[in-house]
Amino acid sequence: MKFDAIIIGAGAAGLFCAMEAGRRGRKVLVLEHNAQVGRKIIISGGGRCNFTNREVRAENFVSKNPHFCKSALARYTSQDFIELVKKHRIEFYEKKLGQLFCRESSRQIVEMLLAECRQSGVEIRTSCAVKSVSKNDSFEIETSQGNFAAESLVVATGGLSFPKVGATDFGYRIARQFDLKIVETNPALVPLVAANSASSFKKLAGVSLDASVSFGKQSFRENILFTHRGLSGPAILQISNYWQKNKTVSIDLSPSADVSELLENNCENRQNLDNFLSRILPNRFAEIFTAEQFSNKPVNQFAKTEREQIASKLNDWQIEFSGTEGYDKAEVTLGGISTDELSSQTMETKRVKNLYFIGEVMDVTGWLGGYNFQWAWSSGFAAGQVV
Ligand SMILES: Cc1cc2nc3c(=O)[nH]c(=O)nc-3n(C[C@H](O)[C@H](O)[C@H](O)COP(=O)(O)OP(=O)(O)OC[C@H]3O[C@@H](n4cnc5c(N)ncnc54)[C@H](O)[C@@H]3O)c2cc1C
Structure with missing residues (x-):
């Protein structure tokens, strides 16, 4: 089956990118190996998801290139995400230092993303293990649920932290397969x-x-x-x-x-x-x-x-x-796909046409306080406008 874009990973960045690309009329498929989408969103913020911060600046992120995140953060801001949350009538509150949390449950954020994806006609396949990826004219993806092809491939598989909710090194393996530079990874936001x-x-x-x-x-x-x-x-x-x-x-x-x-x-x-x-x-x-x-x-x-x-x-x-205390206790992963390899406008790799990396898998890591989700939304938005 042929799609315009295949997104690997139905987490924060993957779902956001999918809904944006779907909204543009693109035929989008999201592949998730867990039985459930957005598991990290669900456990985040003690079950209430600190989904963004009122004040988001480049200084709130760690990356070998501290300027890389600026363009995406400016084009999809925390205020934009707050508007989306309000549109879905999700109640939220500021805990401290601009940190915004759901009043009820982080599941509301997942439901919101799923509702937006449904509305944009996005297809999501869960319990779907990706076996291999290859590129000829288009990308061909071999999975436990059959083979799929797409013009664009977006890797949104997140970092290495919290393997118990399905984190894998898949994104880094794809980067290696295409000879892309990886900044050394380390557990972060960790005791x-x-x-x-x-x-x-x-x-x-x-x-x-x-x-x-x-x-x-x-x-x-x-x-x-x-x-x-x-x-x-x-x-x-x-x-x-x-x-x-x-x-x-x-x-x-x-x-x-x-x-x-x-x-x-x-x-x-x-x-x-x-x-x-x-x-x-x-x-x-x-x-x-x-x-x-x-x-x-x-x-x-x-x-x-x-x-x-x-x-x-x-x-x-x-x-x-x-x-x-290692990846088992770390909220995020420092390092990842080098920003040297990526366009800061679109998250597309400079060397492999139509291959994108978004979210935590790249070398952009936020402070504690909603910044990591904002990066997932902003980088997902950037890629979602072009795939
Ligand atoms: C306990 C905890 C609490 C957190 N709380 C907050 C918070 O309150 N605020 C905040 O801003 N950040 C928080 N974070 C960080 C935040 O969850 C991540 O930075 C964010 O989810 C990254 O989004 P992502 O889409 O890049 O990756 P993820 O949300 O991790 O999504 C990646 C997806 O890819 C899937 N996947 C992985 N490998 C494969 C594969 N081979 N095939 C198919 N699918 C695959 C995964 O199952 C997952 O669904 C928290 C993290 C943890 C661990």
Whole structure:
């Protein structure tokens, strides 16, 4: 059977591209190996899908070419997606920092995409395993449900994270088959494992606090969460997009208070250090931090050099991580099909006519906060206008 366009992967980017191409009257087929479409959308945002962000800029994305994403993001904006969500009467709310979530369920976003695809006459085949792809005059796709051909092929198979919901390396394999450059992939938006995951992490597991986490020039102020093996929480997930092995991350555990100044101003205070620190830190953290790092005694018994050490540990904690919790726990994949290979206007590969890559499979990775879905919509839209 011959189509104008075949899209591999019925996730966020694939479904969006399909509905846009279908709207232009193109005959579109989407192939999905899972029994269900959009599984990552369904589990996203704790079941409420943080589908976009009110403020989306190129700075919210990591890519070898930081300018690549600009054109697509400008042509299909977060406001455009918000209008679509409103048209489908899906209620949403802003949680924080411009992050928009469904009030009811992320399934509403999948239903919206499916309704749009139906309206545009898109054919979707689920439980369909793609066996091989070849290109002669057109693309020929061999699948578990028979052979299909199309003038254009769009690869929308996503990244490697969360293999339990069907993530595969298929997109990268297709890229290799056509000799396209791939930027090294790594788990991202992922908890980090401390190099010295000593007993203190186990004791602190579950403690969450407001912190400012920095790596190089990048800095995020949000909560961090102690785990048995290291750190998680939004600020850590954000910095994991930038973190490099063998380099330290700097964490201000008390970004609202200059601890050095606070201790100097209270150097005659007779409260025990742990009680004193619980003014600015969670009790359990203050207690364990004091016990592990210093002897617990009244503040007025600490010498100036000791007070400085305490302040530096709290306002400028230098921590080394040995690695990440891996693709099983990562929300996204850093790296992917090199943007050097792609047109920023259409997502078509420069070397293979009519072959497109969209969404997370390419080397464009967003911050936490709805940016990854916005990239799926914007890149899907770009390809959907031309396939
Ligand atoms: C737990 C979790 C929570 C997340 N929450 C958010 C959030 O709230 N906001 C946000 O912006 N981002 C979030 N993300 C990231 C977001 O889900 C992805 O960036 C986004 O789904 C990428 O869209 P995509 O279409 O490129 O890939 P996907 O949505 O992953 O779609 C790829 C599709 O291709 C299919 N596929 C793969 N291989 C094959 C093959 N060989 N043959 C056929 N089909 C194949 C997959 O089954 C899948 O359906 C979250 C991710 C995870 C894991």
